[in-house]
Amino acid sequence: MVRPYGRWIMPNLRKVAGTKEVAITGASVGAVVTELVKRYPALAANLLLDGQIRPHVIITVNGHSTDDVDAPVTEFDVVSIFPPLAGG
Amino acid sequence: MNGWNGKILEIDLATLTHKSYPLDMEMAKQFIGGRGLGARLLWDLVGPEVEPLSPENVLIFTNGPLTGTGYQTSNRFSVTTKSPLTGTVLDANSGGYWGMQFKKTGYDVLIVRGKAQKPVWIEVKNGEVAFHDASALWGMRVFAVTEKLGQDNNKRNVLCIGPAGENLSRIAAIMNDRERAAARGGPGAVMGSKNLKAIVVEGSTRPEVMDKERYKFLMYETKKLLAASPLTSQALPEFGTVVLMNIMNNIGALATRNHQQTQFEGAEAISGEELTEKYLVKNQACWACPIGCTRISKTEKVEGEGPEFESTWAFGAQCGIDDLPAIIEVNALCNDLGLDTISAGSTIACAMELSEKGYLDSDLRFGRADQLALAVEAMAYRRDIGAELADGSLRLATKYGHPELSMTSKGLEFPAYDPRGLQGQGLLYATSNRGGCHMRGNMIGLEVLGLPKLIDRFQVQGKSSFVILNQNSNAAIDSLVLCKFTNMGVADEYFARVLSAVTGVEYATGDMIKTGERVWNLERLYNNREGFTAQNDTLPPRLLTEAPTDGPSKGWVSKLEPMLKEYYRTRGWDENGVPTPKKLAELGLAELAEASYR
Numbered sequence: 001m002v003r004p005y006g007r008w009i010m011p012n013l014r015k016v017a018g019t020k021e022v023a024i025t026g027a028s029v030g031a032v033v034t035e036l037v038k039r040y041p042a043l044a045a046n047l048l049l050d051g052q053i054r055p056h057v058i059i060t061v062n063g064h065s066t067d068d069v070d071a072p073v074t075e076f077d078v079v080s081i082f083p084p085l086a087g088g
Numbered sequence: 089m090n091g092w093n094g095k096i097l098e099i100d101l102a103t104l105t106h107k108s109y110p111l112d113m114e115m116a117k118q119f120i121g122g123r124g125l126g127a128r129l130l131w132d133l134v135g136p137e138v139e140p141l142s143p144e145n146v147l148i149f150t151n152g153p154l155t156g157t158g159y160q161t162s163n164r165f166s167v168t169t170k171s172p173l174t175g176t177v178l179d180a181n182s183g184g185y186w187g188m189q190f191k192k193t194g195y196d197v198l199i200v201r202g203k204a205q206k207p208v209w210i211e212v213k214n215g216e217v218a219f220h221d222a223s224a225l226w227g228m229r230v231f232a233v234t235e236k237l238g239q240d241n242n243k244r245n246v247l248c249i250g251p252a253g254e255n256l257s258r259i260a261a262i263m264n265d266r267e268r269a270a271a272r273g274g275p276g277a278v279m280g281s282k283n284l285k286a287i288v289v290e291g292s293t294r295p296e297v298m299d300k301e302r303y304k305f306l307m308y309e310t311k312k313l314l315a316a317s318p319l320t321s322q323a324l325p326e327f328g329t330v331v332l333m334n335i336m337n338n339i340g341a342l343a344t345r346n347h348q349q350t351q352f353e354g355a356e357a358i359s360g361e362e363l364t365e366k367y368l369v370k371n372q373a374c375w376a377c378p379i380g381c382t383r384i385s386k387t388e389k390v391e392g393e394g395p396e397f398e399s400t401w402a403f404g405a406q407c408g409i410d411d412l413p414a415i416i417e418v419n420a421l422c423n424d425l426g427l428d429t430i431s432a433g434s435t436i437a438c439a440m441e442l443s444e445k446g447y448l449d450s451d452l453r454f455g456r457a458d459q460l461a462l463a464v465e466a467m468a469y470r471r472d473i474g475a476e477l478a479d480g481s482l483r484l485a486t487k488y489g490h491p492e493l494s495m496t497s498k499g500l501e502f503p504a505y506d507p508r509g510l511q512g513q514g515l516l517y518a519t520s521n522r523g524g525c526h527m528r529g530n531m532i533g534l535e536v537l538g539l540p541k542l543i544d545r546f547q548v549q550g551k552s553s554f555v556i557l558n559q560n561s562n563a564a565i566d567s568l569v570l571c572k573f574t575n576m577g578v579a580d581e582y583f584a585r586v587l588s589a590v591t592g593v594e595y596a597t598g599d600m601i602k603t604g605e606r607v608w609n610l611e612r613l614y615n616n617r618e619g620f621t622a623q624n625d626t627l628p629p630r631l632l633t634e635a636p637t638d639g640p641s642k643g644w645v646s647k648l649e650p651m652l653k654e655y656y657r658t659r660g661w662d663e664n665g666v667p668t669p670k671k672l673a674e675l676g677l678a679e680l681a682e683a684s685y686r
Contacts, residue, residue: 005334005361056318058537063339063640067542080338084318085537086576087329087381087397088503088530 002036003080004043013043013083024079029059030069032079046083056084090298091153091591092116097195099210099217101282102143102202106217111196117593118676121152121196122569123179124607126168129197130177131610131680136618140172140274141256141281143203149190149287150198152569153591156191157295157303160310160578161571163188163375165264170618171273172281173258173431173480174499174523177614178273181569183374184265189245192291200282209237209248209286214293222285226254229424234266237288241265242375248286249276250426252468256280257478259431259467259501263423267393268374271428273500273522274480298592306586310578314378317577319539324381324573325371329397331360332504332532333405339536339545340639341509342401343502345408345454346437347495347628350506350636354410358400362412379573387413395419395429398526401504402433407440408454418460425468431480434501436463438481438494439473447488448473492629497524498620507631509641510535512543512551515651516559518625521611527572529558539576548647552655560604567607606675609659609667613680622665625652 002022004013014020017040024039026032033053037044047057052069059066060080061073073079092111099106119125126148138144148168155162165187171178190198194215207222225233230250239246245265252260253276260276261269297303314320323331336342337355344352356362363385372393373380382393395403395416403415422429436459442448450473452459466474476484481501485494495502500523507514512531517524526532533539534554543554561580565572568583584595615624626632631646656663660671669681 005338054318056323056538058335060335060338060640065339065536065538065542065545067538082335082338083327084323085327085331085335086319086323086539086573087327087332088526088532088572 001078002032003078005080005082013046013081026073028069028073029061029066029071029079032073033081047081058082058085090296091587092121093191093194093196093293093295095195096197096199097212097217098199098201100202101200101204101208101284104204104208104219108195116196119607120567120587120603121155122150122166122181122567123168123563124567124603125197126150126166126179127177127607127610127614129199130168130170131614133199134170138170140170140175141277143282145170145278145281147200147275147278147282148197150569151187151191151196152567153587154568154570155295156188157297157590158376159307159586159590160314161374161377161379161574163377164569164571165190166566166569167262167270167275169275169278171522172277173274175618176498176522176620177611178275178522179566180262180270180272180275181566182264182268182270183571184268185241185375186245186247186264186268186289187569188375189289189291191295192293193289194291194293200284203281204283207283207285209288210284211288213290225285227251230263230426231266231424233286237286239266244288244290246286246288249279250424250468252426252478253277253280255468255470255478257427257467257470258483259428259435259478259480261426261428263426267423269423269428272430272525274428276426297590299589302589303586306589311378314574314577320379320573320577324379327360327364328381328383330363330395330400332397333359333400334361335536336504339509340636340641341506341536342405343495343504343506344405346406346441346493347506347630348441350509350641351639352405355405357410358404358412358415367412367416374571377571381573385416387416390417390420392420392423394423398503399429399433402430403460405504406433406437407460409457409460411457414457414460418464421461421464425464427464427468430503431501432464432467434495435477435481435484436460438485439477441493442485442488442490447490495628497627498624500524505532506641507627507646508636508644510545511548511647511651512545512555514627514631514646514648515551515555515655518627518648518652519555519655521608521615527562529555529562531555531558546644548651549654551651552658555655556658557601559608560601562604563607564600564604567603602675606677609672609675610677610680612667613677616666625665
């Protein structure tokens with residue numbers, strides 16, 4: 001399960017996906033993102049840079065941040081994707 | 089004189105007199121300006137015998153050598169005093185336009201001493217000072233006073249207090265340019281205790297820049313750096329600060345219902361996405377700021393600045409409220425009354441828990457959005473239960489026999505981030521010199537957002553080094569006085585180059601962090617002199633012993649003790665948290681060493 005957050009400048013991640021949650025199959029964080037982009041190609045510009053996940057895109061697995069694209073994911077995990085965030 | 093104006097203006101309200109004298113330039117080079125310079129002056133002016141709300145306390149308004157030069161975000165000012173909420177050294181800083189205009193009056197520092205016999209407001213116009221009767225303004229709210237005294241963003245700027253400051257609420261803010269706030273720790277109460285309603289500044293002195301060509305190039309480079317960073321060019325202007333709501337909730341670090349939980353089921357309803365979608369009118373920027381993170385939002389009842397993330401959280405998740413229009417409206421009300429939104433929201437949350445548990449006889453209950461505005465109004469005017477809420481959650485909870493329900497360190501209410509899921513943030517809160525605060529070295533960048541690199545938020549060992557680096561860096565930026573958001577695109581040491589170009593004093597690589605460390609140690613010494621010890625470097629028992637029962641932070645409490653030991657050692661302090669003479673000598677504070685062992 002992937003939960004895309006954020007209102008992207010163009011396109012809006014949730015708007016493009018048409019839902020707040022998407023069921024995706026993938027054995028790792030990287031595989032999930034690749035599959036997500038394959039399903040919603042318009043997201044590529046926001047999520048990827050030279051084939052890698054863009055700097056400052058935030059990914060959590062079950063609420064735990066990760067910057068490891070090889071981190072394993074099972075069918076019971078929730079992957080959340082956030083655009084670059086700042087504030088405080 | 090380059091960068092600095094080289095002048096201090098000192099006002100004695102008891103006699104309605106003023107004098108001007110040269111700024112000690114050695115001191116200025118060592119502490120730069122803003123928070124650092126303010127702390128150094130406070131050290132000399134306000135000792136432990138002074139009660140914060142007595143005429144002997146002072147308000148020290150400072151700008152910095154970059155202020156008003158046009159360098160990106162060089163609009164801010166700082167106000168330093170002894171806090172009536174915490175009893176610690178306090179500086180609060182604010183953006184907008186007032187700081188820039190203050191610099192243009194020809195002064196670097198404005199010291200306000202004494203107490204006027206009746207309400208006054210001060211006008212500083214091109215170096216000239218006039219005292220005006222404020223009897224007719226006393227009781228007026230912030231927006232009305234600001235308009236009445238002729239706020240004109242680029243020409244004439246108004247700083248004032250609202251009813252909360254007049255009524256000596258210990259969580260009262262000093263407001264400037266209508267809706268900007270130097271809020272934390274109650275500086276508005278100090279201003280109220282002096283019968284000082286407002287300070288209006290108007291000036292035409294342009295700060296001199298030593299190396300104009302180098303400065304112009306650095307400004308150009310800074311523009312490029314800020315534009316290249318997705319944080320300062322996209323995240324902040326597009327989403328504002330409230331966008332943090334969903335991520336903090338997602339990771340289980342969003343303090344909820346007075347820190348009883350770490351996730352809020354209503355987070356989506358009060359998120360930045362929701363604010364942008366339904367209530368955003370436009371973005372706004374402070375003077376010389378290319379980022380423009382300020383949100384102008386609108387409901388059926390109000391239109392104004394904000395709310396920022398912390399304010400939205402304080403009246404939202406912390407009070408168990410998911411009614412965003414009510415939060416926008418109470419945020420505007422706090423601005424108009426002159427109250428710190430974080431402390432106001434968190435104090436109401438504390439009262440809600442006290443009431444629900446039967447310790448306090450009040451109608452306040454979690455989730456009751458209809459009670460927010462009533463409670464805030466009562467607080468500002470010290471009416472009914474508001475008389476007790478007005479002095480913050482620690483005094484309230486202590487009075488009703490349960491100080492452990494105050495979510496504070498050193499008496500200052502925490503912001504949104506629950507430190508059980510963010511070990512570094514807990515250490516930051518516990519050691520912050522002005523009490524529980526994220527603006528002294530926010531660890532969210534490292535522990536959540538991956539700025540500049542993601543670290544394990546639950547890790548304990550080694551965390552103190554990151555906290556110390558952030559604290560020192562923030563102290564330096566506060567002394568420059570620049571906006572911390574600039575630092576998301578521009579490194580600390582880059583500011584040293586800008587400072588050198590402007591002042592002609594060469595600051596080398598490492599000098600910014602060293603200056604920040606000097607400021608931090610001086611503030612620590614000040615607190616030690618006030619009687620604060622290692623025992624005050626702590627967190628409420630809830631955060632140390634009660635683990636969340638669900639969510640991503642399940643099972644975690646703040647493991648403060650081992651982090652503190654490591655922190656003292658890494659800081660070069662003794663085991664009691666006192667800076668050693670060796671450390672003070674290293675920082676050029678040797679003459680203060682004796683005081684640390686009094």
